[in-house]
Amino acid sequence: MKPAIEISGLNLFYGLFHALKDVSLAVERRKITALIGPSGCGKSTLLRVLNRMNDLIPECRITGSVLVEGRDIYAGGEDVCALRKKVGMVFQRPNPFPLTVRENVAFGLRVEGINEPGAIEQAVEESLKAAWLWENVKDSLDRSALELPLDQQQRLCVARLLAVEPDVILMDEPCSALDPIATGKIEDLMIELRARYTIVIVTHNMQQASRISDVSAYMLLGEMIEMGPTLQLFSKPRDRRTEDYITGRYG
Amino acid sequence: MRIPPRYAQNIAVVLLGGATALALAALVFIIAFVMVKGMPAVNLKFLVDSPREMGRSGGIFPAIVGSFILPLAAIAIALPAGVGTAVYLAEYTLENRITRVIRIGTDCLAGIPSIIFGLFGFIFFVTVLRMGWCILSGALTLAIMILPTVIRTSEEAIKAVPRSYREVSFSLGATQWETVWKVVLPNAVPGIMTGVMLSMGRSIGETAAVIFTAGAALRLPTSAFDSVRTMAVHFYLLAREGISLENAYGTAAVLIVSILLINAASYWLMHRFISRRAR
Numbered sequence: 001m002k003p004a005i006e007i008s009g010l011n012l013f014y015g016l017f018h019a020l021k022d023v024s025l026a027v028e029r030r031k032i033t034a035l036i037g038p039s040g041c042g043k044s045t046l047l048r049v050l051n052r053m054n055d056l057i058p059e060c061r062i063t064g065s066v067l068v069e070g071r072d073i074y075a076g077g078e079d080v081c082a083l084r085k086k087v088g089m090v091f092q093r094p095n096p097f098p099l100t101v102r103e104n105v106a107f108g109l110r111v112e113g114i115n116e117p118g119a120i121e122q123a124v125e126e127s128l129k130a131a132w133l134w135e136n137v138k139d140s141l142d143r144s145a146l147e148l149p150l151d152q153q154q155r156l157c158v159a160r161l162l163a164v165e166p167d168v169i170l171m172d173e174p175c176s177a178l179d180p181i182a183t184g185k186i187e188d189l190m191i192e193l194r195a196r197y198t199i200v201i202v203t204h205n206m207q208q209a210s211r212i213s214d215v216s217a218y219m220l221l222g223e224m225i226e227m228g229p230t231l232q233l234f235s236k237p238r239d240r241r242t243e244d245y246i247t248g249r250y251g
Numbered sequence: 252m253r254i255p256p257r258y259a260q261n262i263a264v265v266l267l268g269g270a271t272a273l274a275l276a277a278l279v280f281i282i283a284f285v286m287v288k289g290m291p292a293v294n295l296k297f298l299v300d301s302p303r304e305m306g307r308s309g310g311i312f313p314a315i316v317g318s319f320i321l322p323l324a325a326i327a328i329a330l331p332a333g334v335g336t337a338v339y340l341a342e343y344t345l346e347n348r349i350t351r352v353i354r355i356g357t358d359c360l361a362g363i364p365s366i367i368f369g370l371f372g373f374i375f376f377v378t379v380l381r382m383g384w385c386i387l388s389g390a391l392t393l394a395i396m397i398l399p400t401v402i403r404t405s406e407e408a409i410k411a412v413p414r415s416y417r418e419v420s421f422s423l424g425a426t427q428w429e430t431v432w433k434v435v436l437p438n439a440v441p442g443i444m445t446g447v448m449l450s451m452g453r454s455i456g457e458t459a460a461v462i463f464t465a466g467a468a469l470r471l472p473t474s475a476f477d478s479v480r481t482m483a484v485h486f487y488l489l490a491r492e493g494i495s496l497e498n499a500y501g502t503a504a505v506l507i508v509s510i511l512l513i514n515a516a517s518y519w520l521m522h523r524f525i526s527r528r529a530r
Contacts, residue, residue: 051422053418053421053422056417056418056421058345081424081425081426082424083424084421084422084423084424085423085424088422088423089422091415091418091419091422093415095413095415095416095418095419097416097419097434098438107420107423107433108423108424108425110433111420111423111424111425111429111433112424157419160419160423161422161423164423164424
């Protein structure tokens with residue numbers, strides 16, 4: 001089966017700073033791919049290449065090819081909004097809108113012009129169920145999302161994303177603001193979501209990568225050092241630098 | 252010599268408290284002064300009657316109407332233009348020489364005395380465009396006068412909307428405009444309302460810009476092309492021409508109460524809006 005995402009020869013510059021150097025990467029469908037590496041290695045930047053969030057940074061320049069489902073997303077004339085609906089993102093900090101729980105989930109639908117109450121109601125329920133949040137919030141859909149505990153806020157962000165029916169979910173250190181128990185819940189959710197979605201996660205947490213990911217990629221200073229099945233990468237890394245990092249001898 | 256920290260602390264409290272007390276005292280004194288001098292003239296007849304003998308007797312109903320219509324019309328004109336400019340500056344352009352020039356321009360515009368706007372409105376709207384002294388001329392002039400305030404407060408409010416909201420919106424496939432309309436503006440409303448209230452306050456108390464453009468008719472206006480007199484202008488004319496000081500103060504008292512009521516109503520509306528959005 002063709003990979004969901006294929007990156008080859010990707011270079012990214014912030015002004016004069018060469019942030020990603022000749023990166024190649026294939027992301028398999030319905031697997032969890034973890035991007036690991038020290039701070040500043042470019043893993044979040046790489047993640048934001050996949051839904052073109054780097055477009056928001058004016059001095060950012062990109063060369064190379066990034067194929068999502070076979071289409072080069074940086075070729076001219078690509079519909080960025082359609083891409084972002086297909087390739088959704090969960091951010092580092094839970095960032096619900098200051099709206100009700102229901103309106104948070106409905107946001108993407110309303111953007112698409114879907115306002116029919118029945119359709120909204122159904123999508124809200126399905127998305128919240130898929131994000132394992134329905135039982136917690138079914139009686140408080142009209143309360144402010146900001147009143148939820150942090151891990152529920154993060155699951156709400158997942159639900160908000162699922163409502164626009166993406167194929168790929170990008171997660172940028174989704175648990176870094178959460179305590180271990182909340183982290184566990186999000187990790188279980190990710191494993192569940194893997195059955196239907198392709199997931200790429202950036203994480204600082206080595207245990208997290210080894211617990212949940214199928215494939216891991218180690219990055220250092222903008223370069224892709226090593227990539228392979230997580231089990232193998234963590235037990236028998238081929239590159240000395242990977243070994244130093246996963247055994248904690250980095251730096 | 253260095254003042255010991257404990258004394259410095261006490262001195263700071265006294266000075267800061269004193270400054271606050273002074274500001275409050277001035278405010279309370281002015282309001283109390285106007286109320287004491289003005290309230291005896293105010294009764295129901297004063298509020299609902301038309302002026303007689305140039306305002307020597309009778310009420311101030313047309314001026315009350317004018318004081319609400321003119322600022323509201325001015326805001327109706329300045330708000331879309333001002334918020335539009337603010338959105339353009341904050342969301343659609345990068346910081347560069349041109350945006351800086353626009354910003355400096357707005358700041359200069361904000362510092363121009365209102366009589367200059369009055370003269371401009373008189374020459375341009377009243378004379379050149381032959382609109383005459385009327386509500387429309389006055390509202391357009393006031394709109395230009397309050398535009399800088401609306402632009403700058405709206406821009407600050409828009410910039411204060413967290414960046415993460417925009418990121419989420421984009422990441423869910425919203426366009427720039429959908430993000431502005433559905434995320435940025437609703438979250439900027441309280442700040443924009445602050446600008447609107449400041450502008451409302453400034454226009455309702457304005458005389459110079461109004462008297463040259465909207466005129467000072469004592470009749471109740473029937474269309475946008477009728478001249479109208481505001482309470483501020485009425486007060487000014489009654490006091491300056493020595494027509495009736497009692498009624499001048501009466502008008503001032505009603506004007507101040509109106510401003511307080513408008514502010515209270517705006518706060519109430521704003522809080523209702525905020526709590527409706529997120530509860």
